[in-house]
Amino acid sequence: MIWHLIKVLTAYRPNKLSKKIKQETKGLHDEIESHPFFKSMIDGSLSNECYYVYLFNLLPIYKSVEYFVLGENIVPDLKQSKKINQDIVEYSKICNVRLDANNFFCNEWLAHFNKKSPFLKKTELYIRWLADLYGGQILKKNIKFTNKYEFKDVRKCIKIVRKLIEKDLNDSNVNEFINEVNKSYNFHKNLADKILALKFD
Numbered sequence: 001m002i003w004h005l006i007k008v009l010t011a012y013r014p015n016k017l018s019k020k021i022k023q024e025t026k027g028l029h030d031e032i033e034s035h036p037f038f039k040s041m042i043d044g045s046l047s048n049e050c051y052y053v054y055l056f057n058l059l060p061i062y063k064s065v066e067y068f069v070l071g072e073n074i075v076p077d078l079k080q081s082k083k084i085n086q087d088i089v090e091y092s093k094i095c096n097v098r099l100d101a102n103n104f105f106c107n108e109w110l111a112h113f114n115k116k117s118p119f120l121k122k123t124e125l126y127i128r129w130l131a132d133l134y135g136g137q138i139l140k141k142n143i144k145f146t147n148k149y150e151f152k153d154v155r156k157c158i159k160i161v162r163k164l165i166e167k168d169l170n171d172s173n174v175n176e177f178i179n180e181v182n183k184s185y186n187f188h189k190n191l192a193d194k195i196l197a198l199k200f201d
């Protein structure tokens with residue numbers, strides 16, 4: 001496990017602007033990492049129902065990034081929506097929860113995403129894909145169905161994602177990118193709060 005983590009952490013040497021993004025969003029990453037929702041994912045106490053609703057909420061975000069940012073030439077290893085769909089099917093067999101508008105909380109987030117420029121849409125690629133490729137490798141230990149966190153080649157995927165972001169990143173747009181990443185962390189926090197407040201039979 002430790003060797004695997006070291007391999008993930010040394011996958012790619014980020015450029016100076018990527019390092020700036022990491023530094024300036026670290027506060028909110030640390031906050032989300034210690035949010036009760038993600039803490040309970042780590043210790044295995046998050047219910048299957050909560051995690052099922054979480055996947056249901058994230059799926060349209062992933063699909064939008066794949067459609068608008070990654071396009072058709074996406075390598076199969078990065079096709080997260082397909083893996084999430086597989087997980088959703090598995091959870092539907094063990095969770096007695098109806099997925100509908102009453103437990104979908106991402107309309108505002110999606111509306112915000114749709115208004116963003118093609119470059120700023122990459123903030124969701126940064127957040128969601130790197131979350132799966134880094135933190136996800138730790139989180140998956142205590143998750144029942146983990147297709148979302150399975151990659152044939154984590155290092156290669158990290159490299160592709162980072163390069164796609166760095167391609168358009170420059171000194172004039174990095175602060176805007178950071179702003180959007182911070183907004184996305186807040187959308188995540190809000191989603192996690194709402195899901196934890198749900199009551200399941």
Ligand code: HEM
Pocket residue numbers: 009018021022029032033034038039042126127128130131134135136138139185188
């Ligand atoms: C308990 C939950 C989590 C753990 C243990 C965790 C752990 C980690 C670790 C070890 C890294 C690599 C840090 C490094 O390169 O030094 C990382 C990076 C990252 N994580 Fe998390 N994470 C968690 C939750 C999240 C969540 C919920 C999100 C998104 C909402 C997220 C987004 C990211 C991003 C975007 C990066 C890349 C940062 C960068 O290098 O610029 N993480 N995480």
